[in-house]
Amino acid sequence: MTHLQQPTTAKTWRRVWWRRTLQRTLTSLHIACYRATSGLIGHRLGPLPNLLLTTTGRRSGKPRTTPLTYIATDGLLALIASNFGSRTPPQWYRNLLAHPQATVQLKRRRWSVHARPATSSEHERIWSAALVIWPAWASYADRAQRDIPIVVLDPARETPHPPPHVQTSNPKPHTDTNRAIAE
Numbered sequence: 001m002t003h004l005q006q007p008t009t010a011k012t013w014r015r016v017w018w019r020r021t022l023q024r025t026l027t028s029l030h031i032a033c034y035r036a037t038s039g040l041i042g043h044r045l046g047p048l049p050n051l052l053l054t055t056t057g058r059r060s061g062k063p064r065t066t067p068l069t070y071i072a073t074d075g076l077l078a079l080i081a082s083n084f085g086s087r088t089p090p091q092w093y094r095n096l097l098a099h100p101q102a103t104v105q106l107k108r109r110r111w112s113v114h115a116r117p118a119t120s121s122e123h124e125r126i127w128s129a130a131l132v133i134w135p136a137w138a139s140y141a142d143r144a145q146r147d148i149p150i151v152v153l154d155p156a157r158e159t160p161h162p163p164p165h166v167q168t169s170n171p172k173p174h175t176d177t178n179r180a181i182a183e
Contacts, residue, residue, distance in 0.1 A: 027067065030067045031052060031067060034050070034067060034105070035052070035105070038107055039105070039106070039107030043107055047134070049069065049072075049133075050067050050070070051104055052065055052068075052105040053066050053092060053104055053153075054104075055096055056098075056099040056101070056102070058094055058095045058097070058099065064091070066091075069133075069134065070106075071130045071133065076122060076152050077104070077106075077153045078152050079150070079153065080126075080127075080137060080148060080150055081148060082137055082140040082144065082148050084140060085139065085140035085141070085142075089146075100116065101156060102114075102115055102153070104153060111155060114153075114155075115152070115153055115154075116152055117149060117151065118151070122150070122152060126152075127150065
């Protein structure tokens with residue numbers, strides 16, 4: 001091997017490092033622009049509509065925000081976990097498996113959601129709608145050699161507020177209870 005040739009692993013590592021750094025920088029810029037402009041910049045990239053999904057990290061417990069392309073069809077809001085055709089699912093999908101509660105920002109509107117896998121009939125409808133928007137998902141599925149999961153984001157049920165505490169006028173503590181606690 002001459003001094004101009006480098007081992008394949010070193011070359012691959014440099015390429016991956018450079019791509020990851022660029023991807024993280026562009027993703028951070030996308031999120032910042034989306035939030036600062038309420039989706040005016042960053043909601044649509046070409047033909048693809050985007051939202052911001054904030055999940056809870058499955059190991060760290062920290063909030064993780066990712067811009068993702070969404071599919072809105074038949075009253076459903078769905079995400080395709082293709083990871084650009086990688087053989088492993090994306091991290092946001094793994095986070096949702098561990099913690100299905102998340103937050104979505106779609107343009108100016110933010111709300112809590114509960115993530116669930118699409119049923120088989122929903123999967124077919126969403127997948128066909130997704131291929132109309134972005135036909136490359138078909139090649140991603142071939143390249144991934146795995147079933148591409150589709151996640152449906154249902155609005156989270158609001159927990160009812162507990163009724164206000166009703167106090168009686170100047171309640172007197174029970175002396176026997178206070179003695180029992182003191183003992």
